[in-house]
Amino acid sequence: MGMGFTAPIYFLFSAFLLLVILMYFFRKQYEKKAIPSVLLWQEWMNEFEAQAWWKKLQHHLLLYLQLLALLFLIFTLTQPFFQKEGIEGDHLIFIVDSSASMTAKEGDNSRLELAKEKMVQLIDKVDNQEMTLIVAKETPEILTERSLSKKEVLQHVDKLEASYASPNVIDSINMAKSLLGEENGNIQLLSDNFTKEASLELHQNTAFYAHNMGTSHENLAVETFGVAMREDTVVGVVTVKNEGNHSKEFTLSIFNDQEETLKQVSEKVEANKVKTIYLEKLPLAALYRVELKGDKQYLLDNEQYAFLGQQQDPTVYVHKDIHPFARKAVEIASTNVIHLTSHPSEGKKFDGVHLIKGLPKSDWPSGPKLVFLSGVDGEKEVDLSGEITANRSIPLMQSVAMEEVYVEKTFSSEEFSSLDVVAGRGGIPLILSGTYQGDPIIIVTFELGSSDWPLHPGFPLFMFHSIQELTQNRGMLGYFYPGQTMDYFPASDVRKAEILNKDNKVVFTSETFEQPIELPLTPGLYTLRETKDESEEFKTLYIMLEDEEKSIQTEESFTISANPATDQDGESTSSKDISYLFIILALVVLLVEWEVYRRGISN
Structure with missing residues (x-):
């Protein structure tokens, strides 16, 4: 903190002080004559001259008051101010990047911890300024808005944790700009890789400071990992990226869903390069995990999982008595369709999806099934009335306009009451889905031959969605x-x-x-x-x-501010004008001078 003057040139008016003093010397003069009546006064003056020097000043009080008032006016013209270290702006907005890369270590602390420490330092220098805290998530989140309480803001800062998702910094900045409008504002961004090349259109009253945490780029990352079936064996591929400036050796370990080690590979990747590793003849498993060893700064990108999904279209077995239009729709939905001319013999196993009609439940094969009821098991036939409704939130009904379908009769059975109703009419189910006897099942409760549904464009889509629903890996x-x-x-x-x-x-x-x-x-x-x-x-x-979060590259911090007194940390030297104090003092002196003059005349 210090004092300064905006217009020190006005100190030249100090010459008027000398002018006042000269005028005092050239005031009206009097001759000295010995007059008996004033001898008493002369005696008194002799005594006065023998007194202390500061008492003599009392006899020139009017001159001193005039000089002091003039001096205060000169100080007012020079526009004096006090300088104070602080944060510029009336409204401070902190934007925090809480993405995964902010968990990378810089020494003993993570980048997010360093960002929190930086905010604490900045908040400590806030002087009666409004504060807003925004977390740069996919949808920016405001934790506190226009708070004047340092304690409240510091509590929010202390509770900040990583969100791991990629930050939406641009939308967060746009939100901050909307909150500031045209007021004198200050945006403090705490991230690790926000570049100065980003297009920012800021108001002239808005200052922007980007604090990019971290300096180290030494990182190994598992960029991709995938597995697939090839000729009855499982193969995999892993790509490893080296962000560092030196080549690094690493070890890859492959595990199954039981955490059993399936394979280990040791490789070397050059600086700023990507290494591809092919894995052959992996044991069959539903889930695989790859783990990279050789990196300590950022561990989140050293592990990845891969599911061994469905590698080809499933086999669809179309049993006899299925409607011709349903057969044709299945052939469009799947490339691996087998039409059965008779019911499979007992003990013969068919792995795949079964389309069934007219087969007693006791003869239903195991596995996923799409069943068209026909009353063969004694289901009660019910006449329908009312409007057709469908659950649009279920994928089976996507782009399937069931409301336009004509259907008057259906088969009803209490045995399927635990299944979910996909579509119905008048409270009676038309399509059911769920699990029956441990297998996925979809049931159409009405005869396709007595309905116009096969003629609707949504019918092939329903058959396609059914095959997808029944064959998805439900685990x-x-x-x-x-x-x-x-x-x-x-x-x-x-x-x-x-x-x-x-x-x-x-x-x-x-x-x-x-x-x-x-x-x-x-x-x-x-x-x-x-x-x-x-x-x-x-x-x-x-x-x-x-x-984006598999990289810990950083950018240099930068500032966009119209105030040249601002440093890189966003701190500035603020000035507080104190001219009004000298104006008040000058007025007080003038009032005192007038009172002294009035008393002198009255005496």
Whole structure:
């Protein structure tokens, strides 16, 4: 803190002080004469001259007051101010990148921890300024807005944790610009790789500071990992990227879903290069995990999972008595269709999807089934009335306009009451789906021959969706990114759904299924546990890093500010004008001078 003057040239007016003093010397003069009546006064003056010097000043008080008032006016013209170290702007907005790369280590601390420390330092220098805190997620999140409380903002900063998803910095900056408008504002971005090449159109009253945390780029990353069936064997491919400036040796370990080591490979990758490793003759497994060893700074990109999914179209067995239009639609939906001319003999196994009509339930084959009821098992025939309704949230009904279908009669059975109703008319099910005797099943409860549905363009789509629904790997939910939501349509007998991490700790639970499931933020393998009336079912999902988060490259910090007194840390020397103080002092002196003059005249 210090004092300065905006216009010191006005100190030249100090010459008027000398002018006042000269005028004082050239004031009206009087001759000295000995007058008896004033001898008493002369005696008094002699005594006065023998007194202390500061008392003599009292006899020139008017002159001193005039000089002091003039001096205060000169100080006012020079526009004096006090300088103070602080953060420029009336409204400060902090934008924090909480992505996965911010968890990379810089010494003993992560980049996110360094960013939090930096914010604490900046907030400490805030002086009665509004503060807003934004987390740069996919959808920017405001934690606090226009707060004047340092304590409140610091509490939010202390609770900040990594979200692992790629940051949406541009939208966060645009949100900050909207909050600032034309006011004198300050945007503080704390990230690790925001480049100055980014297009930023800022208001002239807005200052922008990008603090990019981190300097080290030494990183090995598993860029891609995949497995596939090839001639009855499993093959895999892994690509490893080296972001460092030196070649590095590393070891790859491949595990199955039982965490058994299937293979280990040692390789070397050159600086700033990508190495491709081919894996041959892997043992068969539903799930594979690759782990890279040789990197310590950033561990999240050293592991990746891969599911061994369906590698070809499943075999679809079309049993006899199936409607011709259904046969044709299946041939369009799948390239591997087998038409059966008779019912399979007992003990003969057909692995695939079965289209069944007119076959008693006791003769139904095991495996996924699409069944067209015909009353062969004594199902009751019911006349229909009312409007047809369909559950559009179920994939089976995607682009299938069931409301336009003509159907008057259906077959009803209490045995299928536990299945989910996909479409119905007047409260009577037309299409059911779910699990029956442990196998996926879809049931059409009416005769296609007595309906115009096969003539509708949505019928082939329904057959295609049915094959996809019945052949999907029901134990694998697939790949997701941190913070995503998953549409979840459980069977009617599911009472509770829970997501468990690798340590079998519950990280999400729900007993109502009206909203999509919010998936975990931390990358890794998770299990969805469905609790049913009489059993539990488990499904696997993988939260994986986005490609942008497999790099820890950094950019240089930079500043965009119209204030030349601002440094790279966003701190500036603010000035507070104190001219008004000298104006007030000058007025006070003038009032005192007037009172002295008035008393002198009255005496």
